[in-house]
Amino acid sequence: MPKLIKNGQIVEDNWVVMPKPDDAASASVTGENVIVPMSVWLAQADQLSQRNDLGVWIDSDEEVEAIADHLDRFQVIAINFPSFRDGRGYSTARLLRERYGYKGELRAIGDVLQDQLFYMHRCGINAFVVREDRDPQKALEGLRSFTETYQAAVDQPLPLFRRRSS
Amino acid sequence: MYKYDEIDQRILNERVQQFRGQMDRYLAGELTEEEFLPLRLQNGLYIQRFAPMFRIAIPYGMINSTQLRKLAEISRKFDRGYVHFTTRQNVQFNWHKLEQVPDSLAELASVEMHANQTSGNCIRNTTTDQFAGVIADEVADPRPYCEIIRQWSTFHPEFAYLPRKFKIAVNASPTTDRAAVQVHDIGLQLVRNDAGELGFRVYVGGGLGRTPVIGSVIREFLPEKHLLSYLESILRVYNRYGRRDNKFRARIKILVRAMTPEVFAQKVEEDWAHAKDGPTTLTPEEVARVSQFFTEPEYETLEDNPPALLDKLETVKAFNKWYHRNVNRHKKPGYAIVTLTLKKVGTAPGNMNDQELEKIAELADRYSFGEARVTHEQNIVLADIRQQDLFDLWQEIKALGLATPNLGLLTDIICCPGGDYCSLANAKSIPVAEAIQARFDDIDYLWDLGELDLNISGCMNACGHHHVGNIGILGVDKKGEEWYQVSLGGTSGHETTLGDILGPSFAREEMPDVIEKILTVYVENRIEGELFIDTYRRIGITPFKERVYAKAH
Numbered sequence: 001m002p003k004l005i006k007n008g009q010i011v012e013d014n015w016v017v018m019p020k021p022d023d024a025a026s027a028s029v030t031g032e033n034v035i036v037p038m039s040v041w042l043a044q045a046d047q048l049s050q051r052n053d054l055g056v057w058i059d060s061d062e063e064v065e066a067i068a069d070h071l072d073r074f075q076v077i078a079i080n081f082p083s084f085r086d087g088r089g090y091s092t093a094r095l096l097r098e099r100y101g102y103k104g105e106l107r108a109i110g111d112v113l114q115d116q117l118f119y120m121h122r123c124g125i126n127a128f129v130v131r132e133d134r135d136p137q138k139a140l141e142g143l144r145s146f147t148e149t150y151q152a153a154v155d156q157p158l159p160l161f162r163r164r165s166s
Numbered sequence: 167m168y169k170y171d172e173i174d175q176r177i178l179n180e181r182v183q184q185f186r187g188q189m190d191r192y193l194a195g196e197l198t199e200e201e202f203l204p205l206r207l208q209n210g211l212y213i214q215r216f217a218p219m220f221r222i223a224i225p226y227g228m229i230n231s232t233q234l235r236k237l238a239e240i241s242r243k244f245d246r247g248y249v250h251f252t253t254r255q256n257v258q259f260n261w262h263k264l265e266q267v268p269d270s271l272a273e274l275a276s277v278e279m280h281a282n283q284t285s286g287n288c289i290r291n292t293t294t295d296q297f298a299g300v301i302a303d304e305v306a307d308p309r310p311y312c313e314i315i316r317q318w319s320t321f322h323p324e325f326a327y328l329p330r331k332f333k334i335a336v337n338a339s340p341t342t343d344r345a346a347v348q349v350h351d352i353g354l355q356l357v358r359n360d361a362g363e364l365g366f367r368v369y370v371g372g373g374l375g376r377t378p379v380i381g382s383v384i385r386e387f388l389p390e391k392h393l394l395s396y397l398e399s400i401l402r403v404y405n406r407y408g409r410r411d412n413k414f415r416a417r418i419k420i421l422v423r424a425m426t427p428e429v430f431a432q433k434v435e436e437d438w439a440h441a442k443d444g445p446t447t448l449t450p451e452e453v454a455r456v457s458q459f460f461t462e463p464e465y466e467t468l469e470d471n472p473p474a475l476l477d478k479l480e481t482v483k484a485f486n487k488w489y490h491r492n493v494n495r496h497k498k499p500g501y502a503i504v505t506l507t508l509k510k511v512g513t514a515p516g517n518m519n520d521q522e523l524e525k526i527a528e529l530a531d532r533y534s535f536g537e538a539r540v541t542h543e544q545n546i547v548l549a550d551i552r553q554q555d556l557f558d559l560w561q562e563i564k565a566l567g568l569a570t571p572n573l574g575l576l577t578d579i580i581c582c583p584g585g586d587y588c589s590l591a592n593a594k595s596i597p598v599a600e601a602i603q604a605r606f607d608d609i610d611y612l613w614d615l616g617e618l619d620l621n622i623s624g625c626m627n628a629c630g631h632h633h634v635g636n637i638g639i640l641g642v643d644k645k646g647e648e649w650y651q652v653s654l655g656g657t658s659g660h661e662t663t664l665g666d667i668l669g670p671s672f673a674r675e676e677m678p679d680v681i682e683k684i685l686t687v688y689v690e691n692r693i694e695g696e697l698f699i700d701t702y703r704r705i706g707i708t709p710f711k712e713r714v715y716a717k718a719h
Contacts, residue, residue, distance in 0.1 A: 063406075085204060085287070087327025091405050094324055099440055115188060117195075117207055122323035145184045149174050150317045152445045155322070159394075159445060160173065160317070163454040 027077040097124035119148035124154030185267035210281025226312035231527035289319035304338035329408035330416035371422030373627035382427035399438035468500020477494040516544035584624030591624030593641025593648035
């Protein structure tokens with residue numbers, strides 16, 4: 001079974017990511033523990049809401065606002081990084097955590113590499129499917145780059161300046 | 167000047183360690199070229215024409231004598247004994263060995279210097295007025311806000327992979343804008359509202375480069391405490407909606423123009439409505455903590471125009487000329503602001519060798535409380551000189567070739583490194599600057615011409631700010647050959663305007679003649695008291711065009 005970094009540990013990943021279909025409305029969601037594309041969820045929300053074993057994944061050019069009212073239906077939300085240089089997912093992650101109060105598993109999928117994990121984690125991503133040609137064990141080091149940070153973010157809701165003076 | 171505490175130092179040291187690890191993995195083949203690229207860029211490292219170009223931040227232009235000496239030392243140890251001061255208050259090395267960069271960064275970190283985010287698609291070094299804190303007319307000292315922005319933008323987790331680079335500038339003078347805030351991605355003008363409260367007028371979407379645009383005001387008054395949360399909302403809207411499909415359409419100016427400034431502003435306000443008054447809201451304690459590093463040094467109680475100064479001004483003509491050109495008024499009686507011009511003929515604008523760096527460090531220690539500033543015009547400022555010491559200082563810097571009385575004049579050229587060093591350049595820029603400086607080396611003629619900005623960029627990226635030069639020169643590539651396009655009428659400052667293109671471009675050897683013709687048209691047409699830009703605005707581009715492109719008889 002594929003590996004996943006979750007909450008700083010390497011664990012088995014028992015979810016399957018469904019690729020984007022040509023037609024979101026008619027694509028069938030088969031199997032259990034499926035992370036469906038956001039477009040599929042939106043097109044079939046009435047039926048899919050009946051299931052309790054689904055997650056959703058958001059692509060970098062999709063707006064998280066569209067599913068903001070559905071978040072309690074998902075056991076896992078994945079954010080796709082089509083390239084590690086596409087930084088839109090960082091904003092998506094913070095919006096999910098800070099604005100919409102999503103508390104479940106938030107995972108990074110796609111071009112996920114060691115050197116981006118620290119910032120992803122700061123933005124609220126707590127699970128990482130490291131690109132399959134890389135060793136997740138080694139990638140874990142990426143979560144330990146800094147022991148202190150300046151800004152408020154999901155991992156540390158107070159900016160350094162509010163903690164420094166105390 | 168800001169002084170790191172244990173936490174600032176720890177974060178910086180961890181950054182050096184992080185990059186050392188990344189470099190090791192790159193050299194071991196564990197990171198591909200493509201994967202390493204943004205990592206090295208965000209640590210200041212470009213791969214250039216001959217060797218890596220390594221760009222060090224001088225946050226908002228402030229540098230102390232210890233740091234100047236460290237730059238000199240690094241230039242000897244890891245480079246070729248000189249540095250290049252850029253148009254964005256950074257300093258560049260050109261000859262570091264790739265594998266030695268982590269060691270160089272460790273040396274820099276020991277004096278609270280770094281190369282963080284000096285390149286790459288992230289928030290760059292925040293810049294400001296080189297006279298911050300020593301001029302009388304500023305609304306408030308902009309440097310504490312620059313430092314607050316520096317800390318907020320340093321390793322910001324959400325904004326390290328933006329569509330493109332992002333530059334913020336802060337200005338505090340209501341009358342002049344030496345920080346050029348209207349041509350930055352975000353420009354912040356310190357203002358007070360009718361109730362006397364401090365805040366910022368916010369410009370967004372300005373920039374030079376391939377598509378020059380003057381920034382739009384999206385907020386007339388942003389209260390001081392909301393500075394960071396509002397910046398965060400601007401950055402978030404840009405990060406989410408800025409174009410990523412085309413590098414040349416990826417700057418925020420393109421997004422602002424596509425959305426219109428009104429819609430962009432509305433998007434920012436919508437996002438900000440959620441963040442406003444949250445934890446990122448600045449506290450008075452933090453503003454006070456940072457401000458304490460920028461308090462006045464221990465000025466003596468002195469009188470303006472001491473007899474020693476007046477006597478030398480009367481008797482030494484060259485000193486008098488330099489005084490009137492390169493010395494600015496200080497807010498404290500008996501003090502003065504001195505600009506050392508790094509523009510002597512025969513050296514590339516902005517270049518300085520290790521001995522000069524050390525000499526300036528020594529002068530800063532002896533004359534100016536151990537501090538100096540670097541300017542976007544690529545000069546160095548000693549900001550707190552006692553007027554009674556000006557003559558002695560002048561003699562010392564004259565010997566170093568740093569007292570050319572050309573500040574703001576034709577030969578005080580802003581110039582990028584160009585094709586001699588930069589792999590992006592279409593054409594060389596330094597030889598053009600040198601040829602112009604050599605042709606117009608008669609200081610009396612320069613004085614007669616008066617204030618005139620001549621800016622040279624070696625390519626569309628406009629590091630030499632050619633669009634806002636009264637005379638702008640742009641290197642272009644025509645079928646593999648280097649040509650130069652001339653524009654007239656650009657200005658920077660509160661009334662920023664972009665220059666108009668004169669016409670077809672010229673070969674390099676024609677440039678001094680072209681400039682001479684342009685100057686002749688000005689001299690023939692000017693009315694008493696008119697600067698070049700005034701005459702240009704009155705008579706327009708046609709007389710210049712006719713003269714420059716007239717067929718030879």
